[in-house]
Amino acid sequence: MTPTHGRGLLHLAAAVDHEAAYDGGRHVESARLAERGGLDFVTLGDSSGRPGPDALAVLSRVATATTRIGLVPTVTTTRTDPFRVQAALATLDWVSRGRAGWWIDVSPTEDESRPSGRATAPPAAELWRTAGEVA
Template identity: 55%
Template sequence: MPEPHKPTTLHLAAALSAPGAPRPYTAADWTRRVRLAEDGALDFVTLTDAFGERGPDALQALTVTAPATARVGLVPAVTTTHTEPFHLQAAVATLDWVSGGRAGWLPAVSTTEAEARLFGRRPVAPAAALWHEAAEVAEAAGRLWDSWEDDAEIRDLATGRFVDRDKLHYADYTGRTFSVRGPSIVPRPPQGRPVVVADTASPHARDLAARHADVALIHAQGPAAARA
């Protein structure tokens, strides 16, 4: 007997921004866009970002839309270059809490000297090194989200205890360019680990996608290119 046909589930997403397009500044404008995607039954929205791009921070912009939406996933681009992994994971965890478990994040890197000069910490690194660092940030973020056990919060008003300290753990992650001890300052996100969405346009990003991504975005003109 042949195998019965299994229905395929199609997941749809929308990008809220295009390169060079003007970015809204008001909460109402961002909320309108995200609610339109939600009303259209899309699974999630993405919002690109870069240090050299003018406009509100992508993660903060989508955090504003969370209380006004109920189902659609919120996936901002978060640049891992020139930023602190500890602060990055706390911000993404906060988005997951504010949205009720609908957060994702799209790791991005900063590749230009102009962006490096904004921070003044170090010169721009080769693309391979930047994406290797991004993968390490994804690993460190996951460990920090796991640093709180699911039932670590006590919230006992009678004793004044908010958390069971025995259920918080050090992340103790060391990468090439940073180290993080932890634990996180934000309780474990509702999803445990917010969804990682990787854009594989850069060949150097594909290792991160293979090891850490829940969703991989591919750029292909046909089935053969998609398979490759």
């Protein structure tokens, strides 16, 4: 594959995780800094086992404050219906004008299984097989 934009196959990214930030402002600032620095995309982790804002919602806010940088939230397939995953990612892609990505993850611990109504976590291999089907 021949590079068409002079950058080659290397892509630069930064995580904009801020565990104590609940207003989104720090995420916006970090994404803007990454965009000014020429990075290609930012990621934002998420887990059903920890408190905090939803990565998709936060990056939807970041989308309106940035113009070029890609936005890649972690979305677990363990507790979310495939249709809802698709709809949420399509919405992020729409509000960002085509800059959405998806960091696929599963929730393999007991603490992460409880919010979805499961008493025990299925084996990791089963969770990842399901994640592959969703993708």
